[in-house]
Amino acid sequence: MVSIARKNLLEDIPRFLVAQAGIMFAVSLVTIQTGIFKGVIGSTVSLIENSPADVWVGSERMVHLELTEPIFFDSVVKARKVKGVQRADGLIRGSVRWIVPNGELTVVKVFGFNPTGGLFVPGNVSVGNISALRKPYTLIVDKSKLKSLQVKNIGDKAEIGSLPAQVVGITQNSQSVVSGSFVFASLETANAYINSRVTSSVNCKWVSGEFQCLNVYEKVDPATKATNESPASAPPPLSLNTPISFVLVKAQPGEDLEQLKQRLKAVLPGTSVYTKSEMIQKVQGFWEGRTGIGFILGLGAVVGVIVGIVIVGQILYSSVADHVKEFGTLKAMGASNRVIYGVIIEQALWMAVIGYIPGMLLCWGVGNWTLATQGIVILITPITAVGVFGITLLMCVCSALFAIQKVTHVDPAIVFKA
Numbered sequence: 303m304v305s306i307a308r309k310n311l312l313e314d315i316p317r318f319l320v321a322q323a324g325i326m327f328a329v330s331l332v333t334i335q336t337g338i339f340k341g342v343i344g345s346t347v348s349l350i351e352n353s354p355a356d357v358w359v360g361s362e363r364m365v366h367l368e369l370t371e372p373i374f375f376d377s378v379v380k381a382r383k384v385k386g387v388q389r390a391d392g393l394i395r396g397s398v399r400w401i402v403p404n405g406e407l408t409v410v411k412v413f414g415f416n417p418t419g420g421l422f423v424p425g426n427v428s429v430g431n432i433s434a435l436r437k438p439y440t441l442i443v444d445k446s447k448l449k450s451l452q453v454k455n456i457g458d459k460a461e462i463g464s465l466p467a468q469v470v471g472i473t474q475n476s477q478s479v480v481s482g483s484f485v486f487a488s489l490e491t492a493n494a495y496i497n498s499r500v501t502s503s504v505n506c507k508w509v510s511g512e513f514q515c516l517n518v519y520e521k522v523d524p525a526t527k528a529t530n531e532s533p534a535s536a537p538p539p540l541s542l543n544t545p546i547s548f549v550l551v552k553a554q555p556g557e558d559l560e561q562l563k564q565r566l567k568a569v570l571p572g573t574s575v576y577t578k579s580e581m582i583q584k585v586q587g588f589w590e591g592r593t594g595i596g597f598i599l600g601l602g603a604v605v606g607v608i609v610g611i612v613i614v615g616q617i618l619y620s621s622v623a624d625h626v627k628e629f630g631t632l633k634a635m636g637a638s639n640r641v642i643y644g645v646i647i648e649q650a651l652w653m654a655v656i657g658y659i660p661g662m663l664l665c666w667g668v669g670n671w672t673l674a675t676q677g678i679v680i681l682i683t684p685i686t687a688v689g690v691f692g693i694t695l696l697m698c699v700c701s702a703l704f705a706i707q708k709v710t711h712v713d714p715a716i717v718f719k720a
Contacts, residue, residue, distance in 0.1 A: 325657025328610025341679035396496030414492020425476025446677020
């Protein structure tokens, strides 16, 4: 019976190629849509996953990593005194204006952290090093955003507001696909960018490789509306009332994280305390459940399956119709319906396997291309590959069941008709 299935499959090569193209399209659409979904959701938590911190402390009104109310730096000082805490550092996040010489104005999201603390990792730094951020007004940018930020390599300069910005490192796999460009700086530099406002009278520019200001920038105290003048070359140090976004905590070895969470919550009222896994689940839950990303990409995958079923079903139905006399002969020779159905289903399974392999290879190539050129991850895990293979088999078997209906009412006497 194997020879019959193969003969029917390969008898008409053009029809066979059309069927395989349909299966490849369905496989590619399902795999790419699923991979984009997993890649997009994964990119929103990559900074959390890369962090060695065991516990994240944020505002009790935090929605996700980029949408939260500020807490204050004194929370870091208090957290360091809590029993079971090995190390604690602050993390600042905010949106700032990015300006390059003779370039367009854009908005970037700056993350400020302690370069020597080891509790925050800005992706995989491939050029430069994190310790270079100890120099004031220096930044690390993601490789995928070099073009949009109009910089090419370390040493390139820009301005944030009227303050200097110099690239000292290039990282990878730090950028969230659903967000604007990320840049990474020290706590002091990020605080100067985010919480300080520069007056229009300030005149700063690059001179002989150094950023010089003819005036000073003013830091406005929201409570008193008073201003404090500081040299533009030295960002002010953080104070206890400096707004930050999160406190990152590294627990003592063997410490019970649930008990540590309770102690931190008691010391830091008005905050929410999450373990690393809980923080990941909260952020992923927001993007999966409160946005249309999952629905849109899932709809595309469903469309791919429907298209594949229709194409394969038509091909198999036509194949059965063309060989109805052969199936009538088998019935006349005493073959049961089960045997005939097996031929058709086996034919469908061969189509599934032959169409799946090139379809998956195509997806793998597209995934590498998008990662290299656009910084977009199409995440194809082994589980995804197995799942798509199962969907492909199911799709082709369902199509075969549609075609089987043509054979159900075949009269063996058809072979004796003119």
